[in-house]
Amino acid sequence: MLDAGAVITADFREMPWWWEALPDDASPGYEAPLPQRADVLIVGAGLTGVAAAHDLACAGREVLVLDAGEPGQGASSRNHGMLGRNFKHPFAGLIARLGLAAAIGWYRELDEVYAATVARIETEGLDCGFRRCGRFIGALSPRHYESLAYEYELRARHLGAEVEILPAIRQREIGSARYHGGVLIHDNAALHPGLYMRAMLRRAQAAGARIVGRVAVQAIRRDGTGLTVLTEQGTVHARETIVATNGLTPPAFDWFAQRLVPIHAYTAMTEKLPAELARRLLPGHRTYHDNRRRSNPFLLAPDGSNRLLFSSRNGALPPRRMRDRAAALHRDMLFFFPELAGIRFTHAWAGRCAATWDLLPHAGVQDGIHYALGYCFSGNAMAPYLGSQIAARLLGRETAPSHFMMAGFPKVPLLARSRHFMPLLATYYSLADRPAARREPASAPTSGLRIPR
Numbered sequence: 001m002l003d004a005g006a007v008i009t010a011d012f013r014e015m016p017w018w019w020e021a022l023p024d025d026a027s028p029g030y031e032a033p034l035p036q037r038a039d040v041l042i043v044g045a046g047l048t049g050v051a052a053a054h055d056l057a058c059a060g061r062e063v064l065v066l067d068a069g070e071p072g073q074g075a076s077s078r079n080h081g082m083l084g085r086n087f088k089h090p091f092a093g094l095i096a097r098l099g100l101a102a103a104i105g106w107y108r109e110l111d112e113v114y115a116a117t118v119a120r121i122e123t124e125g126l127d128c129g130f131r132r133c134g135r136f137i138g139a140l141s142p143r144h145y146e147s148l149a150y151e152y153e154l155r156a157r158h159l160g161a162e163v164e165i166l167p168a169i170r171q172r173e174i175g176s177a178r179y180h181g182g183v184l185i186h187d188n189a190a191l192h193p194g195l196y197m198r199a200m201l202r203r204a205q206a207a208g209a210r211i212v213g214r215v216a217v218q219a220i221r222r223d224g225t226g227l228t229v230l231t232e233q234g235t236v237h238a239r240e241t242i243v244a245t246n247g248l249t250p251p252a253f254d255w256f257a258q259r260l261v262p263i264h265a266y267t268a269m270t271e272k273l274p275a276e277l278a279r280r281l282l283p284g285h286r287t288y289h290d291n292r293r294r295s296n297p298f299l300l301a302p303d304g305s306n307r308l309l310f311s312s313r314n315g316a317l318p319p320r321r322m323r324d325r326a327a328a329l330h331r332d333m334l335f336f337f338p339e340l341a342g343i344r345f346t347h348a349w350a351g352r353c354a355a356t357w358d359l360l361p362h363a364g365v366q367d368g369i370h371y372a373l374g375y376c377f378s379g380n381a382m383a384p385y386l387g388s389q390i391a392a393r394l395l396g397r398e399t400a401p402s403h404f405m406m407a408g409f410p411k412v413p414l415l416a417r418s419r420h421f422m423p424l425l426a427t428y429y430s431l432a433d434r435p436a437a438r439r440e441p442a443s444a445p446t447s448g449l450r451i452p453r
């Protein structure tokens with residue numbers, strides 16, 4: 001068995017490759033004395049918080065965004081940069097539970113979430129490495145393929161999704177013997193999360209929002225005229241507040257923390273692969289994952305350097321140092337790509353996302369505090385969408401009712417909030433969804449749909 005030293009380079013760094021790959025810019029910075037008052041105080045400067053801040057500042061509100069760390073350095077700039085209509089509830093499952101019309105309603109809003117994000121990037125010219133590269137979802141067994149093909153046949157039929165269902169014999173998307181076919185979603189994209197987050201921060205600042213880093217909010221209390229926000233550096237009075245802390249929500253925000261299950265996720269970036277090898281393994285330069293509940297996402301870096309970003313072991317307890325996780329990540333990478341045995345990691349990092357008990361994102365208002373949280377690993381489009389929805393509500397604007405603002409926000413049972421719950425559940429998922437398992441990973445196929453074989 002390899003130890004960490006054998007799979008990491010001498011200049012290995014425990015930080016997101018995305019941060020290092022950021023070009024320098026003359027940023028306005030995030031240092032400022034705290035004002036005593038703000039119209040709206042937003043807790044958390046990730047995609048959710050700064051999308052809301054932008055819209056509120058454009059409407060003339062005095063907006064203060066506080067972040068406990070460096071603004072933008074939460075999940076929003078640590079993620080894999082995949083952009084699509086991801087949802088933890090398969091379309092087939094929603095049809096079975098709610099009926100076709102309701103299932104279409106949920107998925108139509110996901111279309112809007114995706115379209116709003118792409119439109120923002122394209123019309124505002126956000127410099128974020130956006131590319132419409134398509135996504136390939138692979139199946140790791142014939143059974144996984146049946147289930148995946150069934151789901152996407154339904155989406156093509158009822159939602160007009162532009163997909164190609166590729167049985168094992170036609171699968172040329174991934175140069176790995178592990179896959180038994182899969183689905184290519186043409187209208188999916190990728191972006192550089194570091195650039196994207198930075199562009200969204202600058203956009204909010206340019207609209208007039210004040211963003212201050214390294215100030216943790218400790219509590220929010222109602223007072224006669226609004227809310228008193230207690231921070232490490234003093235008190236700020238705000239007429240309105242928004243909690244946008246997602247997977248990093250502190251236990252002190254008890255109502256919110258009781259509704260979220262934080263999930264640790266681990267990612268590594270390899271050194272440069274020989275160009276011919278990169279082309280052979282991933283000829284389409286798309287984004288990739290599979291349809292197990294504990295999937296392995298990967299993609300080639302967007303800068304043409306032929307580095308492979310690989311993610312694994314998500315949900316496990318964090319190690320003391322990321323280099324200690326590197327050997328396990330490397331082993332998992334070789335399961336798919338044995339040719340990479342001699343390729344080492346230059347970077348590895350952890351990030352924190354949040355799931356909810358009903359696996360739905362939620363936005364709304366609780367006891368006078370607005371929030372948008374719980375994106376279950378799909379926040380690149382959903383976080384700014386719900387941030388904007390919250391801002392619109394706060395401004396009293398008419399918006400179409402959102403599915404994500406109407407559902408009740410269930411509490412996570414106490415047992416499931418223990419730090420050991422998610423690692424145990426993740427292990428169960430790995431066993432239940434392993435290629436040889438008897439159990440179906442998603443909805444079982446039924447007759448009447450034509451699944452290519």
Ligand SMILES: Cc1cc2nc3c(=O)[nH]c(=O)nc-3n(C[C@H](O)[C@H](O)[C@H](O)COP(=O)(O)OP(=O)(O)OC[C@H]3O[C@@H](n4cnc5c(N)ncnc54)[C@H](O)[C@@H]3O)c2cc1C
Nearest residue numbers: 044046047048068074075076079080082217265351379380
């Ligand atoms: C490894 C990983 C891979 C992912 N891959 C993808 C992907 O490919 N595609 C996709 O769509 N989504 C992906 N996601 C999910 C996506 O990154 C998140 O859903 C999204 O970034 C959440 O944005 P946010 O602004 O709500 O939270 P964050 O970006 O996490 O920001 C929350 C902020 O709140 C701050 N904060 C916390 N507590 C306090 C406090 N008390 N006071 C002040 N500030 C505080 C934090 O410092 C942080 O900056 C991934 C997530 C992870 C972790």
